[in-house]
Amino acid sequence: MNALEFIEGVNKKNDRALKKLYDHYYASLCGYVEKLLNDSGIAEDIVQECLIKVWNTGVTFSDMKALSAWLYKSVYHAAVSVLRERVSLERLQDGSRLLEDEEEAAQALALREEVITYFYEILNQLPGQQRDILLFTLQGHKVQDIASMLSVSENSVKTQKKRAYQYIREHFDANKLHFLLTMIFPKNQFS
Amino acid sequence: MDWKDIDDLARRTVVNMANRLSREDEGQERENEDRIVRELTTPRVFEEEIRRRGKYDGNKAFRQVLAKKRRRVIGRVCAVACSLLLVMCGVWLFWGESRQVAEQIPIVYGVRGNQQVILQLSGGERVALGGRDTMRLQEKDKAIEVKGGVIAYTPEEAETSGKREDLYNTLFVPRGGEFRVELSDGSVVHLNADSELRYPLAFAGDERRVYLKGEAWFEVAKNEEIPFYVVADNVQVRVYGTSFNVNTHGMKTVQTVLEEGSIGMQSLASSREVWVQPGQLAEYNRADGEIRVREVDVRQYTAWREGVFYFNDKTLEDIMGELSRWYDMEVVYVSDRGKELHFSGFLKRYEDVRKILATVTESTGIKFDIVKNRIIVN
Numbered sequence: 001m002n003a004l005e006f007i008e009g010v011n012k013k014n015d016r017a018l019k020k021l022y023d024h025y026y027a028s029l030c031g032y033v034e035k036l037l038n039d040s041g042i043a044e045d046i047v048q049e050c051l052i053k054v055w056n057t058g059v060t061f062s063d064m065k066a067l068s069a070w071l072y073k074s075v076y077h078a079a080v081s082v083l084r085e086r087v088s089l090e091r092l093q094d095g096s097r098l099l100e101d102e103e104e105a106a107q108a109l110a111l112r113e114e115v116i117t118y119f120y121e122i123l124n125q126l127p128g129q130q131r132d133i134l135l136f137t138l139q140g141h142k143v144q145d146i147a148s149m150l151s152v153s154e155n156s157v158k159t160q161k162k163r164a165y166q167y168i169r170e171h172f173d174a175n176k177l178h179f180l181l182t183m184i185f186p187k188n189q190f191s
Numbered sequence: 192m193d194w195k196d197i198d199d200l201a202r203r204t205v206v207n208m209a210n211r212l213s214r215e216d217e218g219q220e221r222e223n224e225d226r227i228v229r230e231l232t233t234p235r236v237f238e239e240e241i242r243r244r245g246k247y248d249g250n251k252a253f254r255q256v257l258a259k260k261r262r263r264v265i266g267r268v269c270a271v272a273c274s275l276l277l278v279m280c281g282v283w284l285f286w287g288e289s290r291q292v293a294e295q296i297p298i299v300y301g302v303r304g305n306q307q308v309i310l311q312l313s314g315g316e317r318v319a320l321g322g323r324d325t326m327r328l329q330e331k332d333k334a335i336e337v338k339g340g341v342i343a344y345t346p347e348e349a350e351t352s353g354k355r356e357d358l359y360n361t362l363f364v365p366r367g368g369e370f371r372v373e374l375s376d377g378s379v380v381h382l383n384a385d386s387e388l389r390y391p392l393a394f395a396g397d398e399r400r401v402y403l404k405g406e407a408w409f410e411v412a413k414n415e416e417i418p419f420y421v422v423a424d425n426v427q428v429r430v431y432g433t434s435f436n437v438n439t440h441g442m443k444t445v446q447t448v449l450e451e452g453s454i455g456m457q458s459l460a461s462s463r464e465v466w467v468q469p470g471q472l473a474e475y476n477r478a479d480g481e482i483r484v485r486e487v488d489v490r491q492y493t494a495w496r497e498g499v500f501y502f503n504d505k506t507l508e509d510i511m512g513e514l515s516r517w518y519d520m521e522v523v524y525v526s527d528r529g530k531e532l533h534f535s536g537f538l539k540r541y542e543d544v545r546k547i548l549a550t551v552t553e554s555t556g557i558k559f560d561i562v563k564n565r566i567i568v569n
Binding site: 015018019022023025026027028030031034040043044047048051052055064065066067068069070072073104107108110111112114115116117118119120122128134135137138139140151161162164165168169172 | 197227
């Protein structure tokens with residue numbers, strides 16, 4: 001399933017595409033709202049409500065861009081209204097404009113969540129050793145340490161890192177627009 | 192920036208992030224680096240983010256909506272949905288636990304349960320080796336030391352080797368056990384539960400040969416002149432110095448997985464030797480006698496010796512088979528339907544079986560009952 005098929009599936013409310021919708025967006029949207037509101041319980045409610053809208057209403061999307069934009073924007077507005085309610089309940093004056101003026105910051109935060117999702121997905125499809133090496137690197141280990149942990153040479157760690165980078169670059173090549181989710185579990189589990 | 196840019200920018204940033212991680216001049220700041228890339232590549236930040244997301248279960252959320260939508264069409268459809276959910280659910284579990292693997296779980300040799308590790312001496316005498324006791328045995332002029340689940344043979348002196356008659360010991364490790372053997376040539380064998388190894392007190396002649404039933408991890412001491420053979424069921428593995436895993440527990444196949452070096456595997460009925468490279472699994476098919484080699488995630492086959500069960504897209508039946516050997520319990524299925532469900536994840540081997548099963552239940556929804564020595568799979 002590539003990006004086009006995915007979007008088409010979402011527009012047609014196809015279960016397989018909707019499953020992928022949840023795989024890709026659920027945790028990242030929840031994490032996002034949690035950061036906006038500092039509340040994980042409400043986060044799940046907001047996100048579920050928003051995703052069900054995709055499922056149950058006639059809303060359609062032209063591409064991934066439009067879908068990501070719609071989802072993040074929707075949960076952002078929902079979070080803002082929750083925040084407003086909270087503020088009015090507490091009759092506070094200062095916090096009332098907290099998020100409205102900060103759409104820019106909220107967008108940057110959304111971007112960050114999407115980066116995490118995409119990076120996590122691509123990590124999961126890298127060959128085992130490349131994945132481990134990137135993981136160790138993310139944990140702050142140096143090439144030297146990684147080489148000794150995996151009992152390989154430093155050069156081979158460097159080579160594997162470069163390969164991983166090549167792989168990632170190719171997959172996110174804007175012209176190809178690979179859609180990653182299909183490859184996390186290569187076998188077709190939906191038949 | 193606009194909401195519409197998020198997807199494009201996210202893709203581009205991921206590439207930048209990979210670029211940064213792959214660079215050799217680590218640690219040096221570049222002004223044009225995106226703030227997000229900087230943040231996420233800061234040690235442990237990305238990991239922390241993934242961990243934080245672990246509590247959000249997209250599969251469960253999807254399932255809930257699906258269940259509402261499909262309330263009328265239960266039965267078959269539901270089974271399919273469940274199985275695909277199960278397949279997906281392993282991933283977060285894997286990530287959640289993977290750091291603990293890096294932290295190194297201390298290996299606990301010995302046995303859980305009532306059974307004992309038995310050492311059969313060359314004269315046929317059988318000695319029970321207490322799980323954690325210290326013991327000194329004497330076989331002819333050879334001292335054998337048993338300590339904390341490790342049995343060690345004194346290293347061979349160069350002059351005496353080659354003249355000794357073959358005296359064999361056999362170590363039996365019961366279900367629920369795990370034991371380490373240090374052979375006279377310095378090779379180390381880590382025996383898994385329900386396994387046995389037969390080996391000479393000292394290696395004589397121009398080869399080193401041991402016999403295995405069950406599963407063991409070998410770290411063979413290098414010796415280019417004297418090859419080391421593992422005979423396991425109908426298969427012989429030839430090595431010169433390397434680490435690898437051999438497993439005869441499979442109903443259909445005998446498996447060998449290589450971590451480093453290289454080995455040759457051949458069936459005893461044939462003269463053709465198949466070469467196995469690191470990262471490969473060689474499987475001897477009991478039915479047709481053929482050996483097939485393929486690339487695998489080696490950790491799946493070797494994680495057990497680090498105190499972890501690591502399942503990557505394994506069927507429930509395989510997983511329960513391994514748990515039953517380790518916990519010495521019988522597994523009973525209420526129905527066959529669940530057996531083929533796939534599952535991935537890390538589990539700690541030294542955890543109580545109830546805890547392990549609770550983890551499986553949590554992520555799969557499959558319920559287990561424990562009645563005496565039986566695990567009942569619902």
